[in-house]
Amino acid sequence: MTAAGWPGEETDAPPMPGGRWRRLLARGGGRLVALAEAEGERWVLWLPVAFGAGVSLYFGLRQEPDWWIGAAAVGGCMVLVLALRRWFAMAGVAMALLMLAAGLLVAQAHTIHMAAPVLSRSIAGATVTGRVMAVERRPGATRITLRDVTVSKLAPERTPAALRVRLSDRFPAPTPGSVVRLRATLLPPQAPAEPGAFDFQRRAWFMGLGGTGFATGAPELVEAPPVTGWSTVAIAFEKARGAIAERVAVAIGDPVEASVTTALLNGEEFGIPEATMDDFRNSGLAHLLSISGLHVGIAAGILFYVVRALLAAVPYIALRWPIKKIAALFGILSALGYTLLVGAPLPTVRSVLMTGMVMGAIMLDRHPLSMRLVAFAGLVTMAMDPEGMLGPSFQMSFAAVVALIAAFEKGSVRLAEWRRDAGWIVRGLLYVGGILLTSVVATLATLPFSLFHFQQIAFYGVLSNLIAIPITSFWVMPWSLIAYALLPFGLEAPALIAMNWGDRAVIWTAEFFGRLPWASLTVPAMPADGFALLVMGGIWLCLWTRWWRWLGMLPVLAGLASPMLAVRPDVLVAGDGTVMAVRLPDGRLSASVKGGGRMTETWRERDGERSPADPWPGDGGWSGGGRSLDCDALGCLYRVQGKTVALLRLPDALDEDCGAVDAVVTAEVARRCRGExxxxxxxxxxxxxxxxxxxxxxxxxKTVRGLRGDRPWTGGK
Incomplete structure (x- = not known):
């Protein structure tokens, strides 16, 4: 018997309360299940996302987890997957948890693997001996990386495995592979300039870099045994990069053009003047100077088509050998060689992985471009360098590729139909339209990451790329490959000069667009929560193919709006207390000292300001907009919102200010101060x-330690 009567019996009883809502929920749930089933092939793409979430979870922890936690989490999730393998949906959730745990485990293992001594204090006048592994030529200075280091004032067990030392341009740069001895002042890796800013300490830990410094004298060569193993290969490529830079300087007289040509050939951006770099950043063309997927793809593609054309020109070979697959093999080898030559930065590693898989797909007669290909490349790249996932190179590189493939998936069929019966004029227009669409998609995809990491928007990026990318693709890169082929014979000068004609056009494009009014806009730093929303929304938008993909626009818009809602601090204090800054009535920052170096520059960048405000007065002050600053020889009193902050220059003001203000900031010891x-x-x-x-x-x-916690790279556990 039911609530309405006997089974089958007519009844006039009203329906049960909530029955309508249950039917609506059931219908909505059924549609959701149907939609999820229709996207069945895309669910696997979320596994690398879960892996990346595990990496992010590890780096977001405030305490280093015990060594066994990652392995235990992976083991528990594997058991869960096996237990739920008969229920598809539950098994999928368990698999995502397994990838999450795997990301945490890989990041934790990588941290343990990279453990090495790090300087905890500055050391002046130390004698440093080490093997030169890298030479970075910069305007006015040369920066060298030393390994197998000994330091006169450090015990061997406390000596870093690698140091980065700056040499004056008055001293000749040592040769890679040589062992040098020099006098230097050594410094620990710099902590973030403010909570949430770039963490060089963490990056240095995963680079194996235990300290930085500057030489106070000329380096002296030391007799040492030759290198062995992989270091031999690394040093050989480092020497090749140096030889390329020297050949370019001889062939191209203009130092700016030579520096850009060198960057495109060997990946060294350090020699490019800052004014030129600003033009490239403001115009949206900075990615052309950073060796990445564009360069690797073009290099492999050119060699693929050249080798295929040459083999096709020989009938005996063309009729008997798989020339397309042979050309694909040459494409893989060219991408690998190019990556090693430019120093294997993270975006290039990702690019060579993807290029290798594209060429491998050609060799296996498979479709060469797919989202699964990108997902696999992302998974491998994150496993190789988990910390690199947090940097702009990885994020912007993958964002552009994922967005382009998502757009290609939607429009490739229609584009093929248009091209099928089109004449050469329409094909040309389609090509130009393709470049324009590519520039728009890539610019929009990388914009959020540019906002988060650099607080900058390049308004003319689409137009500048529309000019510069074809020049790079069809002129600069082909001549660069010819120059590579001629370098061993010393005949590279004509190819370098021809390549430089294209570089000159790209530089002009960067200067023209980078110096236009409103070429770029700086904005306040995006909060981490807003950035996380934006990233997840973008992933949702690109990975799905049905209508629900557009729901990802909601978190994307919320993330883009977050910088406008963020509240920037009123007072900033450097980690050693020597530099402070307060907010002016117009919203800009005024520093306690003129200049302030990289510290105040970072504060301004994260504020969205380009030009520095006047520093604090030595005596006197200002007021307005509910804010005021009164200074004398002992320090300054900053008043805002009815509160007073004492910013002391000398300890003599402690007794007077400690009990009379709401906060006291001093670079001295204030044991007796009992202020709030x-x-x-x-x-x-x-x-x-x-x-x-x-x-x-x-x-x-807020403090840097309060945000980061105690981690190996911070001197914690």
Whole structure:
């Protein structure tokens, strides 16, 4: 018997409450299940996303997990997958959890693997001996990376495995592979300039770099045994990069054009003047100077078509050998050689993986471009360098490729139909339209990452790329390959000069668009939460193919709006307390010292400001907009929202200010100060850089250590 009567019996009883909603929910659930089933081939693409989420989870922890946690999580998830293997949906969720745990485990294992001593304090006048593994030629200086290092003032067990030392251009640069001895001042890797800023300490840990410094004298050559193993190959390619730079300097007289040509040939951007780099950044063409997928793909593609054409020209070979597959093999070898020659940066490693898989697909008679190909390349790249996933190179590179393939998937069929019966004029227009569409898609895909990492938007990027990319593809890169072929014979000068004609056009394009009014816009730093929303929304938008993909626009728009909603701090304090800054009534930052170096430059960039404001007055002050700053020889009093922050220059002001203000900041020791909030030398040394946000309720403090926690690269566990 049912609530309405006996089975089959007519009844006038009203329907059960909520029955309509249950039917609607059931219908909606059925449609959702049908939609999920229709996207069945795309679910596997989320496994690398889950792996990346595990990597992000590891780096977001404030305490280093015990060594067994990652392995235990993977083992538990494997058991869960086996237990749920008969239920497809549940098994999929368990598989995603397994990839999440695998990402955490790989990141944790990589951290353990890269463990090496790191300098904890500055060392002046040390005698440093080491083998030169890399030479970076910069305007006014040369930076060398030393390995197998010994330091006169450090015990062997506390000596870093590698150091990066800057040499004056007054001294000749040593040869890669040589062993040198020099006097230097050594510094620990620099901590972030403020909470949330770029963490060079973490990057240095995964580069195996235990410290930086500058030489105070000329390097002296030391007799040492020759290198062996993989180091021999690395040094050989480093010497080749140096030889290329020297040949280019001889063939091309203009130093700016020579530096750009060198960057495109061997990946060295360090010699490009800062003004030229600014033009490339403002015009949206900086990616052309960073060896990445564009260059590797063009190099492999050119060699693929040249080898195929040459083999096809010989009837005996063309009729008997698989010339397309042979050409694909040459494409793989060219991509690998090019990657080694430019130093194998992360975007190039990703590109050579993808290029190898594209050419491998050609050799196996498979479709060469697919989202699964990108997913596999991303998974391998993250496994090779988990920390690199957090950097702009990885993120912008994959964002552009994923977005382009997603757009290609939607439009390739229609484009093929248009091309099938089109004449040469229509084909030309389609080509131009393809370049324009590619530039638009790639620009939009990389824009969020440019906002997050560099706080910059290039408004003319589409137009500048529309001019510069064809020049690079059809003139610069072919001549660069010819120059590579002629370099061993010393006949490269004509090819380098021809290549430079194209480089000159690209430089002119960067200068023209980079110096136009409103060429670029700087914005305040995007909050990490907004960036996470934006990334997940973008992934959702690109990985699905049905209508629900457009739901990803909601988090994308929320992430793009987050910089406008972010509240920047009122006071910033460097980790050693020597530089401070306060917010002016017009929103800009005024620093305690003129200049301030990289510290204040980072603060301005994250504020979205380009030009520095006047520094604090030595005596006197200003007021306006509810803010004021009063300074004398002992320090300054900053007032905002009815609160007062004392920013001390000398310790003599401690007794007077400690009990009379809401917060005290000093680079000295303030043991006797019993104020509401005291930031002194010991707190700065322990917590790192501080930011203070003043409200009517009080002064909110954020610190670098409070955000990062205690991790191996911070000197923690």
């Amino acid at each position: 909030l005291v930031v002194d030398r010991w707190i700065l040394r322990h917590e790192g850089a501080h930011t203070l946000t003043v409200t009517a309720e009080g002064v909110a403090v």
